[in-house]
Amino acid sequence: MESPHQTRVQDNDNLRIMTAGAVLKKVKSRMWKRQRHYKLLEDCKTVAYKSSWARSSYSTFSVCDVEAVREGHQSEVLLSMADELPEERCFTLVFRGRRGNLDLVAESAEEARAWIQGMRTLIANIENMDDSEKYDQWVSDWFMKADKNKDGKMNFKEVQTLLKMMNLDMNEEHAHFLFTMADKSHTGSLDGEEFVHFYKMLTERREVLDLFKEYSSDGQTLSQCDLEEFLREEQMEGESSQALALELIDRYEPSVIAKTHQCMSIDGFLMYLTSPAGSIFNPGCQSLYQDMSQPLSHYFISSSHNTYLLEDQLRGPSSVEAYIQALKRGCRCVEVDCWDGSNGEPVVYHGYTLTSKILFKDVISTIASYAFRVSSYPVILSIENHCSIEQQRVMAGHLREILGDTLLRTTVDGKIPSALPSPGELRGKILVKGKKIGGLEESLAGVEGDTGEVSDEDEAAEMEKEGSSAENTTSEKKKSKQSLCKELSDLVVYCKSVHFSSFEHSRGAAKPYEMSSFSESKARKLTKETGAEFVQHNTRQLTRVYPSGMRTDSSNYCPQDMWNVGCQIVALNFQTAGLEMDLNDGLFCQNDRCGYVLKPEILRDPNSGFDPEMPQSCPGYHPVTLSILVISGQQLPKTKKKEGSIGDPLVRVEIYGVSMDQAKLETAHVxxxxxxxxxxxxxxxxxxxxxxxxxxxxxxxxxxxxxxxxIGQYTLPFTCMQPGYRHVHLLSKDGTSIPPSSLYVHVKITELSSLTPMDLQHEK
Incomplete structure (x- = not known):
């Protein structure tokens, strides 16, 4: 079956070279280098590879799984071998999700360039496909996967097997009837195009067709007036429904004739419902829609803990790749644990453990390269400093030289701040968070001195109390004072780490640029016992929360409790997929994924009196009811690889928020x-x-x-939900998309104040 993009091979020299194949060297370390034969298959969607000693068996990976191509010595492995591997012959394929990168070395610079440019062309082709093309391609991929003898045809028995592979247990009689209708050539088998036609008939969306007919005046199309009524009555578009109806017809209606008559066919209606405009996530919240001119303390900030780790906290590898992945996910606060290294060069690793070590200067170089590729808003380097004075000076030198003008070295206006600056004022800047000798007042006054002592009652000491440094002997434990060099101290401007005494002390004595860190257990205790005071504290000061030192497996705590009291820097182990990272991704998927989300007014106003344990006592209290009709699912991926097994799916909707709102409800399984x-x-x-x-x-x-x-999940802020008939486009455990898997739902949101007494009684 021909791919929609197959004809481009003949017109592209790079793709021709890739389909011809090449011997590329796969590199994992200085000791591990293997020759592999790689080639692009004719579908232009699959790369096959095999060992030089393998006779015929190829393994494959999909171009769809490749996120980017890095040229030259940009990976950790290739950088470490720069002395023996020519840069012009090296490149790295970066995969989506948690799959490791693939470092390759071509036999010539020309061959490397062909693969680099060819892969980038293929990735761009996939990204530029519209939803209809992507769907047809997805069906085509399944057909090619099942066409074992590559003759481009499948009989009914083969089609039955394929449909089971696709997670569909069909009615055989009905399927055979549709198979016969699709067999236009009357050969008893389907070619690629016939299979796509058969598949579309078999998977007709009856629930969408019924909705379409309900609003169609003639049962065949939706006129502009019909579509306006649907948008107004069901999608709650209000006054914008007229202009939106014309826009949707123009954008999603495939029929030129229907467009001319300003109406929408069932195909156009389905394309609209499955498009971003029909998504449960409001497209208006995808752009940078929030005010970015308020103080830093008024924002939630996407934050990573032990950013250098790829796996567990005891023996796992440290890697600059972990920083790249975090920054690419919109993370704006990364952690750097610094220790004395050999040859006078500081290293980054999890102290007193067997985690591997990476050079501090390599970490800073990586951050310099990737800090602002996804977001232009400020990045905070949370420095955990365990270094000697000598190596602290080396750290300060690297920060100044590598980061250059992006490093914030003084206040934005050269004056002592009465409040924190905004993310907008700090665009393109990297801030250092750490201990500081004295305050900004002394720094701006140019007070002399090479070193000073600072209190060492910081998060590192807290973590020791929780047992994370169990291998640390008594003689190695940190003293109550730490020597700090002035060069490093002066680089701390708006994020001076201080020990937290009490909310009362903070109200009376804390400077805007001072911030404290709390272990998850201490933060949780404060949220329960003094939630309203914590909220008020966080309107003025930055607060960082980090996972318990006992989480040696890099597991995470639920961040919602900390967000409920306005904690801005709620640090999670980004390397660990699961519920907690789903919530983090869900919160920060709005506002152009810039890593900053403006906190609600109740968490910004110091006089709101908001207490997450008693939200009804807040003057701005406005409860709502959320009703979600879970209608159907589409193309859910299989979880069991056993041949012939079919899924029995159920849907659960979970609410995370203040204690009163925490809830989980689920459907029966099908x-x-x-x-x-x-x-x-x-x-x-x-x-x-x-x-x-x-x-x-x-x-x-x-x-x-x-x-x-x-099977899949999707998380979003309630405030970003669109009412009406919507599709929920599912994500994998790693947070990557799994098209075309989705849920079809109807969302209804009602202000409780507008309900009748009978409705209120029903709510109870």
Missing amino acids: ENNGFNPCWNETLNFTLHCPELALVRFVVEDHDKTSKNDF
Whole structure:
């Protein structure tokens, strides 16, 4: 079956070279280098490779899984071998999710350039496909996967096998009837185009067709007036429905004739519903829509803990790649644990453990390269300093030389601040968080001195108390005072680490540029016992929260409790997928994914009196009801690899927010249909503090005898939800998209104040 982009091979020299194949050297270390034969398959979507000693068996990976191509010595492995591997022959394929990168060395610079440019062309082709093309390509990929003898045809038995592979347990009689209709050539088998036609008939969206007919005046199309009514009544678009109707017809209607008559066919309607405009996530929240001129303390800031680690906290590897991945995900606060290294060069690793070490200067170089590729807003370097005075001076030198003008060295206006500057004022700047000798007042006055002593009651000491440094002997434990060199101290401007005494002390004595760090257990204790005071504290001061030192497996705590009291820098182990990172990704998927989200007014106003344990006592209290009709699922991925097994999916909707709002409800499971299941179940929630709520959709494969298997999830802020008929585009465990997998739902949001007494009684 021909790929939609296959014809481009003949017109592209790079793709011709790739399809011809090449021997490339796969490199993992100085000791591990292997020759592999790589070639691009004719579908222009798959790269096959095999060992030089393998006779015929190729392994493959999809071009769709490749996120980027890095040229030259940009990976940690290739950089460490720069002396023996010519830069012009080296390149790195970066995969989505948690799969490791692939470092390759070509036999010539010309060959490397062909693969680099060719891969970039293929990636761009995929990114430029519209939704319809992507869907057809997805079906085509399945056809090619099942066409074992590569003759471009499949009989009914082969089609049955393929549909089971695709997670669909079909009605055989109905499927055979559609198969016969699709067999235009009357050969008893389907070619690629016929299979796509058959597949579309088999998976017709009856629930969408019924909705279409409900609003269609003639049962065939939606006129402009019909579509306006649908947008107004169901999608709650209000006064914008007229202009939006014309825009949607122009953008999504595939029929030129229908466009001319300003109406929409069922195909156009389905394309709209499955598009970003029909997504549950409001497109208006995807752009930079928030005010970025308020003090830093008024924002949630995407933050990473032990950023240098790829795995666990005891033996796992440290890597600059971990910084790259975090920064690419919009992280704006990264942690750098610094220790004395050999040859006078500071190193970064998890102290007193067997985690590997990387050079401090390599970490800073990586941050310099990737800090502002995703977001132009400030990056905070959270420095945990364990170095001697001599190596602290080396650190300060590297920071100044490598970061250059991006390093913030003084206040934005050269004056002592009465409040923190805004993210907008700090665009393109890197801030150092750490200990400081004295305050900004002394720094700006140019007070002389080479070194000074600072209190060492910081987060490192807290972590020792929690047991993270169990291998640390008594003689190695940190003293109550630490020597700090002035060069490094002077680089700390707006993020001076100070020990937290009490909220009372903070109110009376804290400077705007002072901030404290709390272990998760201490922060949780404060949220429960003095939540309102914590909220007020966080309107003025920055607060950092980090995982317990006992989490040696790099697991995470739930960040929601900390966000509820306005903690800005809630640091998580970005390397560990799961619920906690889903929540982090969900919160920060808005506002252009810039890593800064403006906190709700109740968390910015020091006089709000907001207490997350009693939201109803706040003057701005406005509860809502959220009703989600879970209608159907589309093309859910299989979780069980066993041949012939079919999924039994269920959907769970989870609410994360203040304690009163925490809730989970789920549908029944649908047996033997992981492909296009229908639930038609309504799940109802009451949100007492909607501005802090995150909504998480989880799809699982029901299992009677063991834990359900994860299929997909999607998390978003309640404030970014669109009402009406919407699609929820599912993500994998790693947070990467898994098209075309989705849920089809109807969302209804009602202000409780507008409900009748009977409705209120029903809510109870």
